[in-house]
Amino acid sequence: MNTKSKSELKRLEDAARAGWLYYVGKNTQDEIAQKLNVSRQSAQRLVALAVSEGLIKVRLDHPIxxxxxxxxxxxxxxxxxxxxxxxxxxxxxxxxxxxxxxxxxxxxxxxxxxxxxxxxxxxxxxxxxxxxxxxxxxxxxxxxxxxxxxxxxxxxxxxxxxxxxxxxxxxxxxxxxxxxxxxxxxxxxxxxxxxxxxxxxxxxxxxxxxxxxxxxxxxxxxxxxxxxxxxxxxxxxxxxxxxxxxxxxxxxxxxxxxxxxxxxxxxxxxxxxxxxxxxxxxxxxxxxxxxxxxxxxxxxxxxxxxxxxxxxxxxxxxx
Amino acid sequence: MNTKSKSELKRLEDAARAGWLYYVGKNTQDEIAQKLNVSRQSAQRLVALAVSEGLIKVRLDHPIxxxxxxxxxxxxxxxxxxxxxxxxxxxxxxxxxxxxxxxxxxxxxxxxxxxxxxxxxxxxxxxxxxxxxxxxxxxxxxxxxxxxxxxxxxxxxxxxxxxxxxxxxxxxxxxxxxxxxxxxxxxxxxxxxxxxxxxxxxxxxxxxxxxxxxxxxxxxxxxxxxxxxxxxxxxxxxxxxxxxxxxxxxxxxxxxxxxxxxxxxxxxxxxxxxxxxxxxxxxxxxxxxxxxxxxxxxxxxxxxxxxxxxxxxxxxxxx
DNA sequence: ATCCTTTATGAGCATATGCTCATGCTGTGG
DNA sequence: CCACAGCATGAGCATATGCTCATAAAGGAT
CATH class of the missing domain: 3.40.50.1360 (Rossmann fold)
Incomplete structure (x- = not known):
């Protein structure tokens, strides 16, 4: 169950990094692509992965x-x-x-x-x-x-x-x-x-x-x-x-x-x-x-x- | 200093709503615009406001x-x-x-x-x-x-x-x-x-x-x-x-x-x-x-x- | 080594987003 | 009642994003 292969872990870590750069660092996906040395599309996929894997938590701080x-x-x-x-x-x-x-x-x-x-x-x-x-x-x-x-x-x-x-x-x-x-x-x-x-x-x-x-x-x-x-x-x-x-x-x-x-x-x-x-x-x-x-x-x-x-x-x- | 006028509060509430729909509900700004009955641009502004007012908090859950x-x-x-x-x-x-x-x-x-x-x-x-x-x-x-x-x-x-x-x-x-x-x-x-x-x-x-x-x-x-x-x-x-x-x-x-x-x-x-x-x-x-x-x-x-x-x-x- | 299956990659495009600017509206003070 | 300042609004556009598809790479079985 918790047995993720090494490459999966690596991928998740990249996703985390990409997600961090995107949401916290306000980078564009192009910038992330450069920094992580991948294509723009891959950067996009990493960000999407970070979201779908639940690495990125968004919350709204308002009574509504x-x-x-x-x-x-x-x-x-x-x-x-x-x-x-x-x-x-x-x-x-x-x-x-x-x-x-x-x-x-x-x-x-x-x-x-x-x-x-x-x-x-x-x-x-x-x-x-x-x-x-x-x-x-x-x-x-x-x-x-x-x-x-x-x-x-x-x-x-x-x-x-x-x-x-x-x-x-x-x-x-x-x-x-x-x-x-x-x-x-x-x-x-x-x-x-x-x-x-x-x-x-x-x-x-x-x-x-x-x-x-x-x-x-x-x-x-x-x-x-x-x-x-x-x-x-x-x-x-x-x-x-x-x-x-x-x-x-x-x-x-x-x-x-x-x-x-x-x-x-x-x-x-x-x-x-x-x-x-x-x-x-x-x-x-x-x-x-x-x-x-x-x-x-x-x-x-x-x-x-x-x-x-x-x-x-x-x-x-x-x- | 914490005295926000009523219309400001209303605006913040809308911003919160828009922010929620955008980040949590994964709506597009067009959809938000429809739901809140404003123009797409206004929806965009509301989302931006929610972010700049710090209503939206993002965090990364991954041990890099x-x-x-x-x-x-x-x-x-x-x-x-x-x-x-x-x-x-x-x-x-x-x-x-x-x-x-x-x-x-x-x-x-x-x-x-x-x-x-x-x-x-x-x-x-x-x-x-x-x-x-x-x-x-x-x-x-x-x-x-x-x-x-x-x-x-x-x-x-x-x-x-x-x-x-x-x-x-x-x-x-x-x-x-x-x-x-x-x-x-x-x-x-x-x-x-x-x-x-x-x-x-x-x-x-x-x-x-x-x-x-x-x-x-x-x-x-x-x-x-x-x-x-x-x-x-x-x-x-x-x-x-x-x-x-x-x-x-x-x-x-x-x-x-x-x-x-x-x-x-x-x-x-x-x-x-x-x-x-x-x-x-x-x-x-x-x-x-x-x-x-x-x-x-x-x-x-x-x-x-x-x-x-x-x-x-x-x-x-x-x- | 070869073939086949599976997965990753990047081109290209449709759509979404953010921003600027011109316009119009509200509300205030004469 | 009017003039004007200040602010909100929406059109239009440049850019960013997400997605599909064709292709390449990797891995596995024979």
């Missing part, structure tokens, strides 16, 4: 390094298109200010595009905070479409109406979904979905160039409960059946599989369709969201993630 | 045989506790970048210790460069103490204030010595040394777990001359009396014996006390330092050495 590293690990573990980790405030690891900033930056990327883009949105506090961070822009060529019903069951507007406040800020054509979040029956849901305008919106959503959703957890402060879409006893039942979280109101278990529950059958939201080319960002952070986020990643309900350092660490610790 | 051999020979010849030889750049054998890197690595060893350590420092460019290579750490349990006065004779701060910049980086308790390097008279020196705080510092220094000093040479570019502590005629006189170098301002001859000169009597630095258990590192390299280093080793003014290949060879050639 940890975040970048976590992002990379999450990306490879869950096969994500993108993963953005923001530093967390140790005093308040659930704070969403950082997330909002980063989220708005990602959002801005798409809005800046010359090509007309279709952006789809779920709902929730984190998303709302992202929108609030957006600068005013003029983007009449883009389309903004809602994935979830934007009415309460009594017909009043939903408290986190992402699509409207967003469109207001960036002047894009927008499509709020004129439905309650939860239909009162499966039949009602089907009826709604067959309406021409609703059908149109659902199709748009399916083709969105990028999607942003929040991730809700189950528990006493679950958004579905707090916002009055579910009653305590309904929530309890879901939890007993293994529910750990929800994305655009679709409730899923620890593996990220949608629950076969009567409530899920009445969810009026756009169906979840995640492929590997169009990013579907989940935005969420906080200790109580860890299982939900982990499950969503596991079940590929999202393929991109924006969270914070604290949460990222916990997600990676989940088996 | 030649260096190991030189180190071994020096160690046995001069009975050293430790000896570190770094490869030299044939084109610039006096370059201190390599030394600095290695020095900071040694330093880091001590800083990483759980046990509270007392570290003592001389002054000089080489030491300063070591400090600059150190990563930011939190070491409130260690103590950093200066061996030499950190004022110029007019009371202004010394240009290479090792202890303060070091403590700044590692957050340790530190003791700069509130004295001029050279007292104006023996009496003044004695008065200073009897001051309670100064006495305390001198005691701390005596018990230091590890000591790092630069090694100065005599000659037209002698640090004592360049930094204005000695006048040309004083230097000439010292040289005539056999001076070849200095360590924390104590001037010594070819055998490493302190000169019995009026100047040495006025040196306000901590007395040199080298035993065989606590390392006292000399850090220096370059052709014109060879005699000084050799003498310091001979006279046991240091018991550990960090230098480069080129210098090490010349030291061994001295009779």
């Amino acid at each position: 390094a940890q975040c970048m590293d976590l992002a990379e690990r999450l990306k490879s573990k869950f096969d994500l298109i993108d993963c953005e980790i923001v530093p967390s405030d140790p005093a308040d690891p659930s704070a969403i200010t950082g997330l909002a900033q980063r989220g708005s930056r990602v959002l801005e990327q798409y809005l800046k595009s010359e090509q007309p883009q279709t952006l789809a949105f779920g709902t929730g506090r984190a998303l709302k905070a992202c929108i609030d961070e957006l600068p005013a822009m003029k983007c009449p060529h883009h389309q903004i479409v809602s994935l979830v019903g934007t009415m309460m069951s009594d017909g009043s507007a939903s408290p986190y109406d992402i699509v409207v406040s967003m469109a207001d800020r960036v002047k894009s054509k927008h499509y709020p979904m004129p439905l309650p979040v939860l239909a009162s029956s499966v039949e009602e849901k089907n009826t709604f979905h067959q309406l021409q305008p609703v059908n149109n919106i659902l199709n748009l959503a399916k083709q969105a160039d990028v999607t942003f959703v929040g991730i809700g957890h189950m528990g006493p402060r679950s958004p579905l409960l707090v916002d009055g879409f579910l009653k305590q006893n309904e929530l309890d039942e879901l939890t007993q059946n293994g529910a750990v979280g929800e994305v655009i109101s679709w409730i899923f278990n620890e593996q990220g599989q949608l629950l076969d529950s009567s409530i899920n059958h009445r969810v009026a939201s756009s169906p979840i369709s995640v492929n590997s080319t169009k990013p579907v960002y989940g935005i969420a952070a906080g200790e109580n969201k860890v299982s939900a986020i982990h499950a969503a990643l596991q079940g590929k309900l999202i393929n991109s993630l924006i969270t914070n350092e604290f949460t990222a660490e916990l997600i990676l610790k989940q088996n | 045989a030649q260096c190991m051999d030189l180190a071994e020979r020096l160690k046995s010849k001069f009975d050293l506790i430790d000896c570190e030889i770094v490869p030299s750049d044939p084109a610039d054998p006096s370059a201190i970048t390599g030394l600095a890197q290695r020095g900071s690595r040694v330093l880091e060893q001590y800083l990483k210790s759980e046990q509270p350590q007392t570290l003592a420092f001389g002054t000089g460019r080489a030491l300063k460069a070591c400090i600059d290579e150190l990563p930011a750490m939190k070491c409130p349990h260690h103590q950093i103490v200066s061996l030499v006065g950190t004022m110029m004779s007019d009371g202004s701060a010394s240009p290479y204030d090792i202890v303060v910049s070091m403590a700044d980086r590692v957050k340790s308790k530190h003791y700069p010595m509130p004295l001029p390097v050279l007292a104006s008279s023996v009496e003044e020196k004695n008065t200073f040394h009897q001051l309670q705080p100064v006495n305390n510092i001198l005691n701390l220094a005596k018990q230091a777990d590890v000591t790092f000093v630069g090694i100065g040479h005599m000659g037209p570019r002698s640090p004592l001359l360049v930094d204005g502590f000695l006048k040309q005629n004083e230097l000439d006189e010292l040289t005539q009396n056999g001076a070849v170098g200095e360590v924390i301002s104590w001037i010594f001859n070819e055998q490493g014996q302190l000169l019995d000169s009026s100047i040495n009597h006025r040196v306000a630095s901590s007395p040199i006390s080298v035993n065989s258990t606590k390392p006292v590192y000399g850090i220096a390299a370059g052709e014109n330092k060879v005699s000084a280093i050799h003498a310091a080793l001979q006279g046991k003014l240091i018991n550990s050495l960090i230098t480069n290949e080129f210098t090490a060879e010349l030291i061994l050639k001295q009779n």
